[in-house]
Amino acid sequence: MNLIIYGMIICGIVIMATNIYRFYRYVKGSKDVFSAGSKKKGVWEYAALSLLIFFFIGYILVAILGKPDLVIAGILFGGSIFVALVLSLLFYLTATIKENALNIAETLISVVDARDPNLRGHSRYVQNVTMALYDHLPQEKKEGINRVSLEFGALMHDVGKLGIPEEILNKPGPLDDQEWAIMKNHPRLSRKIMQPLKSLQEILPWVEFHHERIDGKGYYGLKEQDIPYASKIIAVADTYSAITMKRSYKPSRSYEEAIEVMKEASGTQLDKELMEVFSGIPKEDLLSCVPEGVEV
Numbered sequence: 001m002n003l004i005i006y007g008m009i010i011c012g013i014v015i016m017a018t019n020i021y022r023f024y025r026y027v028k029g030s031k032d033v034f035s036a037g038s039k040k041k042g043v044w045e046y047a048a049l050s051l052l053i054f055f056f057i058g059y060i061l062v063a064i065l066g067k068p069d070l071v072i073a074g075i076l077f078g079g080s081i082f083v084a085l086v087l088s089l090l091f092y093l094t095a096t097i098k099e100n101a102l103n104i105a106e107t108l109i110s111v112v113d114a115r116d117p118n119l120r121g122h123s124r125y126v127q128n129v130t131m132a133l134y135d136h137l138p139q140e141k142k143e144g145i146n147r148v149s150l151e152f153g154a155l156m157h158d159v160g161k162l163g164i165p166e167e168i169l170n171k172p173g174p175l176d177d178q179e180w181a182i183m184k185n186h187p188r189l190s191r192k193i194m195q196p197l198k199s200l201q202e203i204l205p206w207v208e209f210h211h212e213r214i215d216g217k218g219y220y221g222l223k224e225q226d227i228p229y230a231s232k233i234i235a236v237a238d239t240y241s242a243i244t245m246k247r248s249y250k251p252s253r254s255y256e257e258a259i260e261v262m263k264e265a266s267g268t269q270l271d272k273e274l275m276e277v278f279s280g281i282p283k284e285d286l287l288s289c290v291p292e293g294v295e296v
Contacts (some may be wrong), residue, residue, distance in 0.1 A: 008073040010062045015080035016056045022087055023049055026094075027187035052083070073177030098148075105155055112161050116169040122241055123158055123293045128289035130154035133274070136281050145230050146202075153203035154234050155208050184219045187211055206230040210238060215268045224271070232271040236262070236278050239270060240286070255283050 029047045059076055062068055069075075106124075113120045131151055134142065161169060164186055168179050175183060191208040194200045209231040212218035218227075243261055246252035253261070259279055266275040 001121060005068055005070055005073040006063065008077040009068060011054070011227070012073075012080040013059045014076040015064065015077075015084055016052070016059055019080065019083045019087055020049070020052045020056055022091075023052060026087075026091060054081070102152070105152065105260075108159060108162075109155060112158055116161065119161070119169075120159065122245060123155055124235045124291040125200055125241045125245065125289060126157060126234065127151060127154040128291065129233055129240050129286065132281055132285055132289055133233055133236060134279055136277050137278075140230075149203050150230055150233065153206040154237060155210065156190065156194065156203070157207050157234055157238065158186065158190065159207075160191070162193065163189040174236035174277055184211070187219060203230070206234065210234040213269045214271055217268075232274055236270055236274050240278075241296070255286060 025051060027116050059080075061074065062072065066072070109123045113123065117293060131147075131154070134145070134147065134150055168175065168182055171179065186193050187208045187210060191204045194204060194207070209218075209220065209222055209227055212220060212222040212227045212231060212235070214224045214227070214232075216223035239262055240258055243254065243258040262270060262275060263279060266272045
């Protein structure tokens with residue numbers, strides 16, 4: 001009987017340790033645009049984590065110092081299973097919320113793409129290239145930039161084009177000065193569209209400043225040190241997409257041509273260190289970033 005009792009308690013201890021690890025991973029990973037909330041939410045998360053650790057210590061003390069019977073062992077074992085089920089439900093609901101939010105974002109971006117035939121697939125293409133670049137960055141460069149947030153920011157970088165008149169978006173020839181001034185406002189329109197959503201505050205400057213140049217000759221005149229690092233990443237991906245995608249007013253250019261053009265823009269338009277990383281990404285990795293239906 002003692003073997004059964006202590007077997008149940010040990011299993012409960014192992015399950016509780018697993019629960020603590022799973023919840024800790026969840027708390028540490030809940031800093032992206034879909035999961036981020038108020039500071040109060042963070043307090044509750046760490047309070048819950050502390051309670052899990054408290055109960056885990058209780059399990060160990062009962063096993064070492066107590067004289068548990070079958071009822072106590074059953075309660076401890078059942079409690080660990082109950083916590084595991086609750087956590088699984090929490091993780092499932094969180095994943096569902098993220099998936100639904102991403103689906104809504106993709107639907108919104110498809111509306112943007114539909115207004116301009118030249119943009120169809122562009123946002124998804126930029127998103128894929130952005131993440132390819134991010135994955136090849138040194139670990140120290142990734143610090144401070146949540147992967148999911150960057151992925152979402154790259155997808156939404158052109159949502160402000162919803163506010164640009166279609167006659168400008170679809171103009172077959174070059175834009176005049178007035179039209180160009182309107183077009184250059186789309187990053188700020190992107191910020192305005194996303195501003196009401198509190199969870200998106202982190203990525204607003206990333207989206208707003210993705211057309212800034214290292215030399216300060218971008219849309220809003222920010223120079224290298226003032227441009228968010230995530231914006232610089234999106235800018236590299238956006239430039240690559242613009243060069244390699246087929247447009248009504250220009251043919252597509254090859255991977256080799258794009259890299260050559262972008263290297264020439266390194267240090268003036270594009271961040272030099274990022275371009276060193278980008279040019280080192282295997283060709284096949286970038287070619288695999290092309291979304292289905294996009295002509296390159």
